[in-house]
Amino acid sequence: MTQGVTDDILALIVANRKDDGKHIDLIPRFKLMFGASNLTNAIDELETAVSGLNRLIHTVTRSRQPVESEPSRQTKRLAKAFRHLSSLASSLHTALGNGWSKSCHPSHNAQLFLDDRLDVLQSSKSGRHKARPAFRLVLATEAPGKESLDRLETEVHMHLDEQDLDIGRLEASSSTRVRVSFTSSHCDSDPLPTGIDDLCMALTAAQSANSANQYVAFVVSASKGRTQIATIPAPQKCLIACHQQFISLKELLSDDLTKRRIPLRSRMLLSVRLASNLLQLLNTPWLPATFSKEKIFFPATPVPKQNTPLVDFSRPFIHSEFKEDDPTAVFSQNYASPPKETLLELGILLLEIWHEQTLEERFSLDKSPVEFFDRLPLALKWAEESHTELLESYENAVCYCTGFMTGESRGSQWKDDKLWASVYGEVIEPLARNCKLWR
Numbered sequence: 134m135t136q137g138v139t140d141d142i143l144a145l146i147v148a149n150r151k152d153d154g155k156h157i158d159l160i161p162r163f164k165l166m167f168g169a170s171n172l173t174n175a176i177d178e179l180e181t182a183v184s185g186l187n188r189l190i191h192t193v194t195r196s197r198q199p200v201e202s203e204p205s206r207q208t209k210r211l212a213k214a215f216r217h218l219s220s221l222a223s224s225l226h227t228a229l230g231n232g233w234s235k236s237c238h239p240s241h242n243a244q245l246f247l248d249d250r251l252d253v254l255q256s257s258k259s260g261r262h263k264a265r266p267a268f269r270l271v272l273a274t275e276a277p278g279k280e281s282l283d284r285l286e287t288e289v290h291m292h293l294d295e296q297d298l299d300i301g302r303l304e305a306s307s308s309t310r311v312r313v314s315f316t317s318s319h320c321d322s323d324p325l326p327t328g329i330d331d332l333c334m335a336l337t338a339a340q341s342a343n344s345a346n347q348y349v350a351f352v353v354s355a356s357k358g359r360t361q362i363a364t365i366p367a368p369q370k371c372l373i374a375c376h377q378q379f380i381s382l383k384e385l386l387s388d389d390l391t392k393r394r395i396p397l398r399s400r401m402l403l404s405v406r407l408a409s410n411l412l413q414l415l416n417t418p419w420l421p422a423t424f425s426k427e428k429i430f431f432p433a434t435p436v437p438k439q440n441t442p443l444v445d446f447s448r449p450f451i452h453s454e455f456k457e458d459d460p461t462a463v464f465s466q467n468y469a470s471p472p473k474e475t476l477l478e479l480g481i482l483l484l485e486i487w488h489e490q491t492l493e494e495r496f497s498l499d500k501s502p503v504e505f506f507d508r509l510p511l512a513l514k515w516a517e518e519s520h521t522e523l524l525e526s527y528e529n530a531v532c533y534c535t536g537f538m539t540g541e542s543r544g545s546q547w548k549d550d551k552l553w554a555s556v557y558g559e560v561i562e563p564l565a566r567n568c569k570l571w572r
């Protein structure tokens with residue numbers, strides 16, 4: 134044993150007893166002996182733990198939205214406009230369901246293009262939108278004995294009054310002074326819509342029209358409390374036969390990246406379209422749960438002599454199938470998942486789009502976890518790791534979505550207008566800001 138150094142605690146006590154009793158002097162008797170490699174390892178471990186903690190604090194701090202602070206009037210107006218659009222989207226689904234109630238084809242389905250509509254929404258300062266809202270759709274029917282679908286693309290304008298809308302369960306919990314209205318159906322110059330009972334028959338007639346007095350456009354109107362597809366005279370043919378194939382976002386993300394990449398511009402514009410449509414389609418039959426990579430598609434045109442088709446990233450869409458025994462006209466089901474689940478899935482999707490990689494691939498999972506509390510830690514870990522890579526406003530949106538459970542809005546429900554305003558302000562607006570460069 135070295136003189137003056139001991140690791141024997143009893144010897145230390147005895148040595149100090151012999152002292153004069155005024156001060157216990159342990160210092161000369163202790164000497165910490167560390168090997169250099171032990172010390173380096175310990176420092177490394179400490180650094181990893183501290184930086185992990187820092188990332189977690191960062192994620193949590195970014196997600197702690199000041200829900201109590203009053204959103205601006207403009208933000209409230211936009212949140213209200215999104216709520217209005219989701220009612221219109223729901224009414225469109227109801228009208229299509231009513232028009233496709235016959236068993237003329239084995240299947241009927243609609244592809245709804247995901248427009249962000251931010252220009253239309255933001256252009257209004259008074260809260261009154263001059264343009265009548267319209268949805269771009271591909272209406273598809275499966276002909277008996279044919280493998281492919283007959284598909285027609287058209288734009289459907291909404292000729293509905295406030296009282297005709299499928300308001301359903303997403304009606305705001307409290308009335309606010311902010312009012313939003315879109316052009317109502319009572320414009321004197323408008324032709325009166327003619328209601329149709331059989332959508333397939335009307336589509337066939339419109340497609341075969343060959344003179345100006347036969348051309349029609351499709352609208353949604355309400356008659357005697359029934360929301361229906363109707364036609365109005367049009368200056369030209371409003372249906373385009375559509376022969377494109379399509380590809381899912383999941384296929385694109387799972388694709389070998391050495392073969393194809395989605396340009397950054399397309400990924401950023403896609404992120405804002407998806408975030409905006411989350412609110413536009415929330416609690417409607419179009420979006421039974423929430424967005425996922427399996428449910429988002431893009432038109433894809435095959436290229437001769439090439440394995441990969443040409444993908445139109447600017448036109449993402451979702452599918453909805455209409456079955457005869459599925460009374461979608463009745464708005465009785467609560468389609469929306471709780472906010473924490475809906476937003477977590479949006480956060481995961483945003484990470485997948487940024488990294489061009491699926492969650493399963495990132496964590497080498499054979500099977501995707503289903504439960505919320507199995508997915509949450511993966512999303513948080515991925516968001517933490519991406520901290521230095523993401524553009525600041527993109528990261529803001531990701532942190533809000535993945536950290537929603539730890540944020541101040543965590544107890545909010547979709548019926549709460551403040552939550553809509555918060556999602557607009559913390560997710561859609563930052564993503565849109567990101568895209569200004571490319572618009």
Ligand SMILES: [Zn+2]
Pocket residue numbers: 235236237238241274333
């Ligand atoms: Zn049919």
